[in-house]
Amino acid sequence: xxxxxxxxxxxxxxxxxxxxxxxxxxxxxxxxxxxxxxxxxxxxxxxxxxxxxxxxxxxxxxxxxxxxxxxxxxxxxxxxxxxxxxxxxxxxxxxxxxxxxxxxxxxxxxxxxxxxxxxxxxxxxxxxxxxxxxxxxxxxxxxxxxxxxxxxxxxxxxxxxxxxxxxxxxxxxxxxxxxxxxxxxxxxxxxxxxxxxxxxxxxxxxxxxxxxxxxxxxxxxxxxxxxxxxxxxxxxxxxxxxxxxxxxxxxxxxxxxxxxxxxxxxxxxxxxxxxxxxxxxxxxxxxxxxxxxxxxxxxxxxxxxxxxxxxxxxxxxxxxxxxxxxxxxxxxxxxxxxxxxxxxxxxxxxxxxxxxxxxxxxxxxxxxxxxxxxxxxxxxxxxxxxxx
Amino acid sequence: xxxxxxxxxxxxxxxxxxxxxxxxxxxxxxxxxxxxxxxxxxxxxxxxxxxxxxxxxxxxxxxxxxxxxxxxxxxxxxxxxxxxxxxxxxxxxxxxxxxxxxxxxxxxxxxxxxxxxxxxxxxxxxxxxxxxxxxxxxxxxxxxxxxxxxxxxxxxxxxxxxxxxxxxxxxxxxxxxxxxxxxxxxxxxxxxxxxxxxxxxxxxxxxxxxxxxxxxxxxx
Numbered sequence: 008x009x010x011x012x013x014x015x016x017x018x019x020x021x022x023x024x025x026x027x028x029x030x031x032x033x034x035x036x037x038x039x040x041x042x043x044x045x046x047x048x049x050x051x052x053x054x055x056x057x058x059x060x061x062x063x064x065x066x067x068x069x070x071x072x073x074x075x076x077x078x079x080x081x082x083x084x085x086x087x088x089x090x091x092x093x094x095x096x097x098x099x100x101x102x103x104x105x106x107x108x109x110x111x112x113x114x115x116x117x118x119x120x121x122x123x124x125x126x127x128x129x130x131x132x133x134x135x136x137x138x139x140x141x142x143x144x145x146x147x148x149x150x151x152x153x154x155x156x157x158x159x160x161x162x163x164x165x166x167x168x169x170x171x172x173x174x175x176x177x178x179x180x181x182x183x184x185x186x187x188x189x190x191x192x193x194x195x196x197x198x199x200x201x202x203x204x205x206x207x208x209x210x211x212x213x214x215x216x217x218x219x220x221x222x223x224x225x226x227x228x229x230x231x232x233x234x235x236x237x238x239x240x241x242x243x244x245x246x247x248x249x250x251x252x253x254x255x256x257x258x259x260x261x262x263x264x265x266x267x268x269x270x271x272x273x274x275x276x277x278x279x280x281x282x283x284x285x286x287x288x289x290x291x292x293x294x295x296x297x298x299x300x301x302x303x304x305x306x307x308x309x310x311x312x313x314x315x316x317x318x319x320x321x322x323x324x325x326x327x328x329x330x331x332x333x334x335x336x337x338x339x340x341x342x343x344x345x346x347x348x349x350x351x352x353x354x355x356x357x358x359x360x361x362x363x364x365x366x367x368x369x370x371x372x373x374x375x376x377x378x379x380x381x382x383x384x385x386x387x388x389x390x391x392x393x394x395x
Numbered sequence: 396x397x398x399x400x401x402x403x404x405x406x407x408x409x410x411x412x413x414x415x416x417x418x419x420x421x422x423x424x425x426x427x428x429x430x431x432x433x434x435x436x437x438x439x440x441x442x443x444x445x446x447x448x449x450x451x452x453x454x455x456x457x458x459x460x461x462x463x464x465x466x467x468x469x470x471x472x473x474x475x476x477x478x479x480x481x482x483x484x485x486x487x488x489x490x491x492x493x494x495x496x497x498x499x500x501x502x503x504x505x506x507x508x509x510x511x512x513x514x515x516x517x518x519x520x521x522x523x524x525x526x527x528x529x530x531x532x533x534x535x536x537x538x539x540x541x542x543x544x545x546x547x548x549x550x551x552x553x554x555x556x557x558x559x560x561x562x563x564x565x566x567x568x569x570x571x572x573x574x575x576x577x578x579x580x581x582x583x584x585x586x587x588x589x590x591x592x593x594x595x596x597x598x599x600x601x602x603x604x605x606x607x608x609x610x611x612x613x614x615x
Binding site: 009013016298305306386388 | 450
């Protein structure tokens, strides 16, 4: 109890120094938490991948389409219980310079898409209307809120990959099953796209971007992948079949340099936390050398001294860590508001909170290590002499 | 009471071995007030530290109250110090973040006394040094003489048999030094404390029963 009291009093001895150290640690912890949140958000798609879904794409590149005719053939392969498909549409909504106007637009199979992606929850009446109306679309709750889309609104899109002006009517707003579900997509009928493109550019008719397979048994995925890819080995559009997780990972790996840089920076921040704290604790311990010697003279043990130094270090690191963690949430929320569609899912994960708390705690322990060892090794006589 | 027998002590400074004390033998009977004098670097403080058990001799034995303290390990020695020795330093060495009361209470925190008992002991000690009205004051709110009296109260609060004082008047003006020495004299005469005091001040040494001189690590 006395040690705790003394730790607190010591920490408040140089209020400005302690405040600045706590501020430094909290900014560093907040930055660490924020960067880790970006890294996590980047790979959110990988983490939320379903275990029973596979993606079939063109063997050369994702940008090449696959024939619609594959659909029927794929559905006959043993182990595959459902086949759906989607196509990247692109296009421009309003001012392209405004980043919030960017959101993924996909042409999908309305009959199967929401079944194969059960994490996209859509009220049954809205789903029924969507299926019936060829020019309709469904938007994610996040962009609906951000851009003010309501049921019945018209969304005009200027095509780029698929030229012309495209008009859609919002007939549904889907919500994610949990916080990790992407709520930023706009989904519309693939048939609508196919029919328009048939008139404009007949050579591009009858193609889909990729197929989504639902399999009976995830353990069969390697066999199914092999079977699918071998089936189209000598066709005009060879395939590459992989699990949804692998598919998502391939996207993430395109940005691996950025992610790695962010990870490196986040770990450099740990070093900064350590230096800021260690500097304060080393200074404090050096100033109090005589006091530690006096306490030992009176009869206090080495463990009391360990408690005093590491207690102060942990207290400062703990407060800095807590403040840093507390500010990570509003900063992340602010970022998500400013760039709502940049990351479909941008949440401070529990693992990030644990990591940031751990970083602050470990920094507290390590920062106290050197001054503690020094104080323990110093003889009482030397400590008393240090009065100068 | 205190039997120092043939002790030597040297310090290592880089590669040099510097002898500080050489074959010192002294006896301090119970209730004695001994003053150690000598020029700077003569080994006075080192001898005081050895007697108080905060340093160890290279050779020889130091028996205090029947215990050969040179043979005790660190933690036993710490416990022994807390029960047997009170320390008074030249620069008082009070903890600046603690009040006079809390500073005096420090040694009692290592005992099994209840909070109430500790309070009684601290109040009695502070009353003895005439600072019962300064209990809630922090060291920076006290004069040098008052700080040293708080340090004396801290030294006696556990009722140790031996008091060691390292130049207790070295940082005080004449009036304060006089008050402190009067207090030390009272502790010796009235409370029968055995006192070993290092001093440069002949007026302080006058209060001692016996004065020993050290020069270059040897008694003269």
